[in-house]
Amino acid sequence: MVTLTNLPDAPWIRDAELNGPPEPDPVYCPVCGEDCSEIYFDKGGNVVGCDYCISRQDAGEWAAEEAEKAREIEEDRKCDERRLGDDW
Numbered sequence: 001m002v003t004l005t006n007l008p009d010a011p012w013i014r015d016a017e018l019n020g021p022p023e024p025d026p027v028y029c030p031v032c033g034e035d036c037s038e039i040y041f042d043k044g045g046n047v048v049g050c051d052y053c054i055s056r057q058d059a060g061e062w063a064a065e066e067a068e069k070a071r072e073i074e075e076d077r078k079c080d081e082r083r084l085g086d087d088w
Helices: 010-018 058-086
Strands: 037-040 047-050
Touching: none
Parallel strands: none
Antiparallel strands: 037 047
């Protein structure tokens, strides 16, 4: 006679007991295609990247770098104007 106490476990339960839980399937970033652990979205819910293809930077440092780039571009423009004179 079979009772609930002597029923064998389901095969996936026995496998988990012997081998540990199965590894989850890898998740790939829809932007860069890399295996990733986090996906980032914009406010509209659109995927913008993952922990592999998106970098993080302090906002103040970023603003300072952008200001420096703008100064360099302006200096190059002025240098070109002086070199070319009225032809510019």
